[in-house]
Amino acid sequence: MCILGMKYDELIIQFEITIKSIESKLIESPEPIVFKYLDNYKKSLDALKKLDNISDCQSSLDKLLNCVRGYMETSSVYSQDFLEEMGRSERLIKQL
DSSP states (O other): OOOHHHHHHHHHHHHHHHHHHHHHHHHHHHHHHHHHHHHHHHHHHHHHHHHHHHHHHHHHHTTTTTTTHHHTTTSHHHHOOHHHHHHHHHHHHHHO
């Protein structure tokens, strides 16, 4: 069990929320890039749950940064739940 404290716990919970939101988006519209986001979030969540040190999985977390911006460059629909959740996740990652 990891003992990194509140930020770690908050990040785990936020990733789980983000994954559910991305899965809902994929039911509605199965876009290839969104599948990639889902895969990256699941891998990062698994890495976080297995490690005692966030820096050990930092490269996995770094892959999640700027995904919201990247998606917004390909879509004209900016107000989407999965983007909001990904944005919350990115902010937590940056606080580590």
